[in-house]
Amino acid sequence: MSADVSIPLKQRLAARGLDGLTLLVVPAVLFLLALFIYPFLYGLFLSFEPKQGGVLANYQRFFSDSFLYGTIGTTLWLALPVTVATLALAIPIAFRVRLMRNQRLLTTILVIPITLGTVLVAEGLLNYLGPQGWFNRTLMTLGIISSPVKLLHNYWGVMLSLVITGFPFTFLLTLSYLSGIDPALENAGATLGAGPWERFKHILFPLLLPGLAITFCLSFVQAFSVFPSAVLLGAPAGPTRVISIAAYQAAFEEYDYSMASAVAMIMALVQLAIVVAVLAARGLLYRGPAGGGKG
Amino acid sequence: MTINAASFRELRLDRLSRDFGSHNALKDVSLTIGKGEFIALLGPSGCGKSTTLNLIAGLLPATGGGIWLDDKRIDPLRPEERGFGMVFQNYALFPHMSVNKNIGFGLKMRGTPKAEIDRRVAEAAALVRLQGQTEKLPGQLSGGQQQRVAIARAIVVEPPLVLMDEPLSNLDAKLRLEMRAEIRRIHNTLGATTIYVTHDQEEALSLADRIVVLRDGVVRQVGTPEDLFSRPDHLDVAEFMGFRNKVKGKVASAGEGRAAVTVGDAQLSGRARNAVAAGADAWLAIRPEDLHPVAAGEAGLKAQVVSTEFRGREFVGFARMADGTDLSFLAHDKLSPGEAVTLAADPDRVLVYGGAA
Numbered sequence: 001m002s003a004d005v006s007i008p009l010k011q012r013l014a015a016r017g018l019d020g021l022t023l024l025v026v027p028a029v030l031f032l033l034a035l036f037i038y039p040f041l042y043g044l045f046l047s048f049e050p051k052q053g054g055v056l057a058n059y060q061r062f063f064s065d066s067f068l069y070g071t072i073g074t075t076l077w078l079a080l081p082v083t084v085a086t087l088a089l090a091i092p093i094a095f096r097v098r099l100m101r102n103q104r105l106l107t108t109i110l111v112i113p114i115t116l117g118t119v120l121v122a123e124g125l126l127n128y129l130g131p132q133g134w135f136n137r138t139l140m141t142l143g144i145i146s147s148p149v150k151l152l153h154n155y156w157g158v159m160l161s162l163v164i165t166g167f168p169f170t171f172l173l174t175l176s177y178l179s180g181i182d183p184a185l186e187n188a189g190a191t192l193g194a195g196p197w198e199r200f201k202h203i204l205f206p207l208l209l210p211g212l213a214i215t216f217c218l219s220f221v222q223a224f225s226v227f228p229s230a231v232l233l234g235a236p237a238g239p240t241r242v243i244s245i246a247a248y249q250a251a252f253e254e255y256d257y258s259m260a261s262a263v264a265m266i267m268a269l270v271q272l273a274i275v276v277a278v279l280a281a282r283g284l285l286y287r288g289p290a291g292g293g294k295g
Numbered sequence: 296m297t298i299n300a301a302s303f304r305e306l307r308l309d310r311l312s313r314d315f316g317s318h319n320a321l322k323d324v325s326l327t328i329g330k331g332e333f334i335a336l337l338g339p340s341g342c343g344k345s346t347t348l349n350l351i352a353g354l355l356p357a358t359g360g361g362i363w364l365d366d367k368r369i370d371p372l373r374p375e376e377r378g379f380g381m382v383f384q385n386y387a388l389f390p391h392m393s394v395n396k397n398i399g400f401g402l403k404m405r406g407t408p409k410a411e412i413d414r415r416v417a418e419a420a421a422l423v424r425l426q427g428q429t430e431k432l433p434g435q436l437s438g439g440q441q442q443r444v445a446i447a448r449a450i451v452v453e454p455p456l457v458l459m460d461e462p463l464s465n466l467d468a469k470l471r472l473e474m475r476a477e478i479r480r481i482h483n484t485l486g487a488t489t490i491y492v493t494h495d496q497e498e499a500l501s502l503a504d505r506i507v508v509l510r511d512g513v514v515r516q517v518g519t520p521e522d523l524f525s526r527p528d529h530l531d532v533a534e535f536m537g538f539r540n541k542v543k544g545k546v547a548s549a550g551e552g553r554a555a556v557t558v559g560d561a562q563l564s565g566r567a568r569n570a571v572a573a574g575a576d577a578w579l580a581i582r583p584e585d586l587h588p589v590a591a592g593e594a595g596l597k598a599q600v601v602s603t604e605f606r607g608r609e610f611v612g613f614a615r616m617a618d619g620t621d622l623s624f625l626a627h628d629k630l631s632p633g634e635a636v637t638l639a640a641d642p643d644r645v646l647v648y649g650g651a652a
Contacts, residue, residue, distance in 0.1 A: 187354050188387035190374035191458075192401035192448065202400070206391050286391035288434050 047262035058262035068263070071243040072270055078155070078230075078242060079223035082162040083170075086219055087212065089163070090171040094178050095200075107172070114168040118161065122232040125161050126152060157233035158240045162223050170219045177211030178204070181290040207290045213282035217275045224271050243267045303455040304365050305329050306351070306488070312359030313346050313512075320346045321512045323360065328490065330455075333482050335503035336492045339535070343512040344492045348458050351490065353377050364455070375404075380449030380487075381458040385465065386441045388433035394420070394444050395429045401452040419451035422481060439470045446478070450485060457482075459491045463498065475502060496536055500524060508532050528568060530578050530648040538580035538646060540622050542596060546577045546649065554647040559617070561594045561637075565645030578648045583611065585644040586624035588636045595639035598622055600630045614638065 013019065050057040062068045097106055113121060129135050129151040136148040151157055181204060189199040227244040234240025243263065251260035306328045313321040321343040328334050336344040349355040351362060353374035362370040369377055380401075388397050399416045407415075420429050423443040433441055442462060449457055462478070463471045479502055482489050493499050499506050500520040508515045508523065516528045527533035534541060544558035554567040556577050563579060571577055589595050598614035603626065610626045614636055624638050 182385070182387065184383050184385060184387035185389060187352075187374070188381065188383060188389070188448075189400070190354070191352055191377075191379060191381040192452065193375045193378060193404035194400070195373075195375050198404060203389055286432075288390050288432065290390060 043261040043264055046258050047265050050258050050262075051256055058259050059266070061259070062262060062266060067241075068246055071241055071246045072266070074240065075224055075226070075242040075244075075267075076270070076274075078158060078162065078226060078240065079220055082159060082166060082223040083216055083220040085159075085163050086166045086170040087174070087216060089167055090174040090215075091208075091212075094171060094175040095204075097175060098178050107175070110171055111168045113164050116165075118165050118228045119232070121165050122161050122229045125157065125164075125233055129157060129160070152233055153235050155234070155239045158226065158230050161229040161233050162226055165229070166219055166223055169222065170215055173215040173218065174208075174212065177208055177215070180211075181207050185290075206286065210282050210285050210287045213278050213285075217278050220274060220278075221271050224267070224274075243270075303330055303488075306456060307363040308347075308351070308360070309363060310360035311347070311350060311357055311362065313343075313350060313355065314358045319512050321350070324509075324512075324514055325360075326507060326514065326517065328488065330488055331486055333479070333489045333491065333502060333504045335499035335506045336490065336509060337494070337496060337499040337506050337535075338509035338515075339494055341511075342509040344494075344509050345460055346512075347509070348381075348460050348490060348492050351456070352379055352381050352458050378452070378454055379456040379458055380452060380454035382442075382445045382449050382460065382462045384461045386433075386445040388441055388444055388448070390433055393430050393432060394425065394436070397433065397444055398429075398447045398451050400448065405452065415451055416447075419447040422450075422484065423447045423477070438466055439474060442466065442474055443477075446481065450481065450487065453485075453487075455488060457487050457489045459489065461492055461494070463493075463495075471498075478502065508535065510535075526568070527580075527646070530580060533568075533580040533646055533648070537582050539583055540579075540581040540586060540624075542579040542581070542616070542620055542622070543618075544577055544579060546571050546573050546575050546647075549573050553642070554649075556647055559597055561596065563594065563596070563639070563645060564642040565647045566643065567647045567649070569649055571647055571649035575649055577650070580646040580648065581640045582644070583623040584625050585640045586622065586638050587640070588612075588624065588626050588630070589639045591635075591637055593637060593639060595637035596622065597635065597637055600632055600634045600636055602632055603630050605629070612636075 010019075047058055048055045050061075053060070093110075097103055100106060127133055131148040131150075135151070136145070139145045140148070151160065185203055185207070186199050189203045194202065225244055226242055227248070230236060230240045230242045230245060234242075236245050244267070247260050247263040247267065250256050250263055308324055308326040310323040310325055311321060312319065312323055324343070324347060336347055338344050346355065350357050350370070353370075353372060353376075357370050360370075361368050389400065392400070395416055398419050399412045402412045402415060416429070420426055423446055425440065425443050425447065428436060428440060433444060436444065442465075445462070459478070463474055466474060475498060478489075478491075491499075491502060500523070503520060505517060505519055506523050507517050510531060516523060516532050518526075523532065523536055527536050527538070530541065542558055544556040544563075547555040547557045547562055549555070549567060549571045552567055553564060554571045554577065555562050555564040556579055558579070565579060565581075586596075596616060598616045601613040601615055601621075603610045603612045610629055612624045612626045612630055614622045614624065616622065622638060624636075630636065
């Protein structure tokens with residue numbers, strides 16, 4: 001009994017999930033290294049090499065100047081309400097749409113804003129919401145208002161455009177999470193005496209919540225990095241001076257790339273803090289399959 | 296406005312219909328179900344049995360006819376207003392709720408006080424033998440246990456009617472037999488009225504007080520298991536109830552509930568199940584276990600053996616007649632393929648159906 005019974009290396013690697021197919025990951029890894037990891041680390045180190053002062057000078061400057069640290073609050077004050085508003089819009093619409101037969105047509109219509117891009121939507125809103133735009137003219141003709149409502153170059157313009165461009169994404173994610181819930185569960189709830197509101201409250205919403213947490217994070221990150229609509233529709237010097245504008249000004253008006261990197265790092269940290277908080281809360285929820293059993 | 300269990304005497308389906316587009320899933324089904332009965336809706340897939348159940352539960356609106364509980368029309372009511380208990384094929388347990396919460400859900404929706412919910416949930420869990428499992432989530436239970444939770448959840452509210460949609464079809468054979476006995480035991484303990492959908496005739500025969508055989512959305516026969524087993528009204532019902540051999544012949548003589556049918560050069564007699572006239576076409580229906588080889592000279596169906604399978608006590612044989620009709624039968628001895636056999640059955644166990652079918 002001296003036969004070689006050891007398992008070949010290739011087979012042992014395959015058992016751990018490493019085989020020829022694994023090589024297909026290489027391009028993606030290189031791409032990620034070159035276009036994400038490297039720039040990120042470069043920026044991180046750059047932020048610690050200020051034009052003048054110590055290693056943390058950029059950060060000290062940011063947090064001592066209200067014109068700079070104030071942008072965190074301004075951005076959160078935009079991004080959080082926008083995320084909540086898009087979710088609040090997406091949930092009821094998704095609940096209605098999931099029961100429709102011509103889902104695809106409606107979904108296509110709802111997705112159009114995503115394909116237009118933020119700049120086009122912003123341009124459109126400039127016309128539509130302006131003092132001479134349809135919106136104000138209609139309200140004035142109907143006698144609801146006597147002078148045009150100011151919806152541009154302030155908080156509301158940015159808010160509206162973010163909701164419009166963010167909604168399709170939030171809606172599609174919500175719809176797909178909702179479609180993943182076995183309809184038999186709702187039927188079971190109904191036969192047990194639960195009305196529509198109780199079925200939502202006790203069955204659908206708890207099962208949807210983990211998905212909503214993910215949707216919230218993704219929508220929030222999108223809204224937090226707002227730039228074009230904040231400049232085009234907002235008041236970039238005042239109420240909608242978001243954090244990306246601060247980074248832009250540092251980089252291209254002051255030509256202080258180090259400071260701009262520091263702002264970008266702070267931006268990333270704030271986003272991360274919110275996302276981690278939401279995901280941690282999600283960890284407390286039920287996250288198993290949303291199906292009814294072995295069916 | 297839920298239904299009071301005590302006041303219920305009978306459930307009546309009155310010419311109930313359901314169309315899906317141009318397809319009639321259910322056509323004018325009329326049926327009266329008494330309190331305490333165990334009714335099985337039996338039929339092949341697509342026969343309308345699940346549609347009937349969903350119409351009774353209120354999960355699907357009817358497109359014609361009505362459903363009455365005594366003198367009250369219930370088909371306009373929403374499912375949550377009907378108060379029936381339903382057990383789903385895939386159990387449909389709420390995956391984020393413990394077993395206790397699942398079972399107690401119906402009581403909670405009815406605004407039952409917490410202390411009473413706890414007491415009744417514990418009782419129901421004991422009835423389906425789930426003690427000690429009640430803090431778990433459904434995902435942590437086996438298929439059989441999940442099924443018990445589904446049953447407990449449906450019966451704990453003491454519904455006037457328990458609806459079961461192929462509840463055993465996801466279980467393995469051994470568990471299925473166990474749960475079958477369990478379901479009957481629970482039905483007897485509660486004295487509930489149960490409507491049970493299945494495509495398994497054995498399940499229907501062993502569980503039900505009465506069986507409703509559906510086919511293409513139409514009721515073909517309603518009767519006790521004994522009725523259906525030995526006296527099916529139609530050839531297709533007979534086939535579904537295990538009369539797997541269908542042999543075509545000409546009626547030689549008929550009268551007094553019996554008929555003699557000529558097949559090839561032999562004459563076989565049996566019990567006539569519908570109008571059978573001498574000279575007309577007719578079908579013989581025979582169960583494989585009633586068809587046996589006889590001596591070559593005797594009257595019987597002439598066929599050639601295709602194969603035999605050993606089944607422990609005897610052999611199951613497959614044979615083909617000259618006209619291509621396939622037969623299955625039981626034999627004490629092994630037969631070799633190609634061998635000629637003559638197969639005959641006790642005339643009392645042969646059914647004759649007139650008509651072209």
